[in-house]
Every structure is written in C-alpha cells, then in structure tokens.
Amino acid sequence: MDKKVLFLDIDGTLVDDQKRISNDNKNAIDLMISKGHKVIINTGRPLFGVTGIIKELSLEREGCYVLAFNGGLLYEPLTKKILYKSTLSPELIKLVSSEAIKEKVHIHMFDEWDVLCESHWEDDDLRYYIGRLPGLKYKLIPDDDLSDVYSYKISGVDQSSKERLEEFGARLKCISDGRIDAFLSHSTLLEIVISGQNKGTGIDKVMEVLGIDKRHSIAVGDEENDIPMLEQAGIGVATKNATQKLKDVADMVTENDNNNSAVAEVIYKLILKDCN
Template sequence: MQDIRLVALDLDGTVFNDKKEITPRTLAAIRNAVARGVAVLPATGRTASGIPAAFTSIPGVRYALTSNGASVVDLQTGQQLVKQPFATADALKIYDILARNGGMMSIFIGGKSYTTRENAVHHMDVVPENLREYFRTTRVEVEDMPATLQAHAHEIEKYSMLYHNEAERDAAWRAVQQACPDMELTSSLPGNMEINAPGVTKGSGLLALAAHLGLRREQTMAVGDSGNDRAMIEAAGLGVAMGNATDDIKEIADATTDDNNHDGVAKAIEKYVL
C-alpha cells in the first residue's frame, strides 16, 4: 500500500451523489482519513466561495483546490497558497473571443464568480437543473462585465462557459483553440467549456500544494470523473476514476472505483488510504 498523505477529491459526480449529498459512508471515510493525518481536500472547478459547506465544514478539512487549480487556499487562515491566474493580455484576448461566440459566461476572480445581471435573469435555462441553485447563490451579478474585467484582468483565475448544446460549445472551443492554442480547455458537463491559463490544471494545483506541504507526488491520490479531472488523475501518484467517469478518464486512471451513487469515494479511501 502506498503512503498516501494527500487526497484530492472532485465534487460533482465524485464526492456528491446525484442528489448533491455526501453519503454517510463517504463522510465517515473522509473523517477517518483526516483523523489519521491525511490532508483531504475538495478539488474543483468552482470558486472557493462556491464549495458546499457539507465538505468544507468537515473537521480537519483545511485546504481547497479551486478554479481548476488556479488557486489553492488554506480554509483555516484564508491564505492563498497557490496562485496561477492568466497573464493580463491573455485574459483580455480570451474575453473578446468568448464574447463574440455567445454562451453564458462566468469569470472567476479572487475566489468569487462574476456574471452579468442579464445572464442571471434571462439565460439560466442553459444551466443544468440540479446546478441552478448553486449558480443563483454563488454568482456575483454585475451590470458592466467589460469594466469588471478591466479592473481585475491581472487576477482572472478561470473563464467558465455554458452553451445550449454541444455544437455551440464546440464552435467556441475551436475559436479559442485557434486563437490561443496554449490555453487549458476542459469540460465538466455537456455544453460546458472551462478555460485556464497555460499549464494551469487541477494537476498543477495538486502538485504545488504537495510541494508546499513537503510531500512527494507518490504520496498523493486524486479521484474524479470528467474532463477537468484528467490532469489531476494523471499527475497524482495514484489516480482513481469513478465508476461513472467518462471512458477516457477510466483509460488513463491507475484504478477505477464504484460510481458516485454507490460510495465510490469511500471505497477508494478505504482501499488505498485506510
């Protein structure tokens, strides 16, 4: 058994079941790992403010990897341990491309997510129903997105886009790839596109945190189910795919556990950590 000391867990489709709950068995596994001195953290495309308290309130959960690795924060002190924003010029260029191609845009800045009031009022239909409450409660609405962007262009963590269908998403994806081929493009659900700065992934965030904690790559484990988990699963000493993961994630993982509705995270922790 590997000496796993750092466990990074994706949220939607991984820690949370389809009802957006952490089951008792999964909660117990996380608590038991923390009690043994293992750092267990959410590793998410969400902002720090968007991580459900059901996870962050677990005693001993101290760190959070957010915005697909652009930021890692110490939940106890509020200190940002890892900071990987876009270069200013890239942030502005990406915005111009996205604005021309439609879709519902959210911009992640300093642990918060910003969208326009128009998006929040008129375009919630592109948000999956089980995520609408999360969007409504975590998005900061602004009247003038270009002004917000100009004021914070040096600290943009991530762009998150939602489209009505995958054809619209794919067209925007190609536009970004053609103009900015070095950007990190991922997707966590149908019709979604997430953009980070070159080299910024959940994997880079995980390894940066491990280095900060004085841990080796071999002492890390990552569990996930979708495209924005790929780099993290590849980077970790032990990469675990959920049973409900996409086929490409299962192919690159070191191991596969059960799905998110049957305690897949709990079973992985029990097998490889406890």
C-alpha cells in the first residue's frame, strides 16, 4: 500500500469554531499514522501557536512535521529541530512598518516563540489577534528600532475592512518590487511574507525530506491562503465551509464542515478506505 502524506490546515479545517479537535478527527489521524502514513500540520500560525496541537495529536513521532508561518519554517517535533526557515530582512520589515504607519494599518511580527510589536501598535487590533490564540503573549520592541529584528511573517489586522487589507497588500507588493507577497488568511488578517513563501512551496520541502513522490500527497484547507497548498498537492481538498475561491481549485469538497469532523471524512475516504 502506498504511503500517503496528509497536509492539514488548522483553523477552519482541523479544529472547529471553538478551536477544538474532535475525537473523530483525533482517532482517524492516530489510525492513519499507525498504518505508516504521515501527517503534516501546514498552517499560517506561528510555531508557538501549534505546540498544543503537537501534544494533543502526539506528533512527536518519526515522519511528522509542522510547516508554520505559511511555509516559512519547517519543524520536526520528534527532534525539536528547525529544518528550514525563511525570514523577512530588517530592510523589508522597515518598509512594511513605514507603510503601515502611513496607511494606519496595525501590524505585528513573529520570531520562533514570540509576537513582536512596536510600542505604537499596542492597540485593540493587537489585543484582538492575541485573543484568537489562548495563552498567547506579545513582546514590545522600541518604536523604529528594527535594525536587529527578523520576522517569519508580518500580520496586518483590520477588523472593519477586508478591502482595505487587500489594498494594503497590493501596495506592499508594488513598493517592494515584488520582494514581498501578501494574502488574506482571514477577512481580518493579512499575511505578509517573502515572495514565493507559501503553503505550497512548503509541501515541496516536506516531500523532499520524506523522499515520497508528490502525487501521494493530500492537502486539506478552507481559506484563500490554502490555494497554493491545494494546487501543489496530489489531491487538493476544500472543506464544506471553505471559501468559494478555494473550492474552485479543489479536486474534492467535503460533505462535512470543520464543526463535523471534515478531516476524518477525508482520511477515511482517501487514505483508510477499508478501515471505516
């Protein structure tokens, strides 16, 4: 039996709207791993936003990895090693910060284990983002003191206007001469990364490490930042609750949504066909 590699988005896919993993999802994931298949978390979340899920799913096993920051960091829970990383330079961080101040768009940055925020951005938008991940804290850095700062990604937050975030992202791509990419991971969140960094390029890195042909990969997601992942995988799956743009590029759409164990549905239909 060919071994499959399952790439899972977290929010809106693996977890329900209350950020819980269903027992059906847990059991299906555990069973597929026991049969020799691989599970890879592929998320826009920072690494420190995945540690609880690593423990809950017992991913500290051989062949299990985490792609964090939309493909910007590849982490092996078993060895606790970072195998690959891609970060924004201080120059690009300064450019984004300057434009954010001008456009009045809240931003914050990320290293491996902290949210980094300039003092002038300690506001309601920051507290909104921090509140999305229980237990998350942030570290203030002095305003305009970015010379030694690196970041895997920058998040732009606007709770009132998706269009404003899209315009801000387009502006950043233009003034950076294509060195920056920007895309929505939620209607209120803009992800700003090095050009070419996305969940799809992350799949290439993992399959190379595992030595498995990409046609044996399956990717499941729900948001527009999952588009490269679904396009790159052997089979791309959109959850029932996914955006229409994602469904348009998917090979399959689940019958269940994230509140009804969509991940388990995918596992039993595409990987463990004889175990259900």
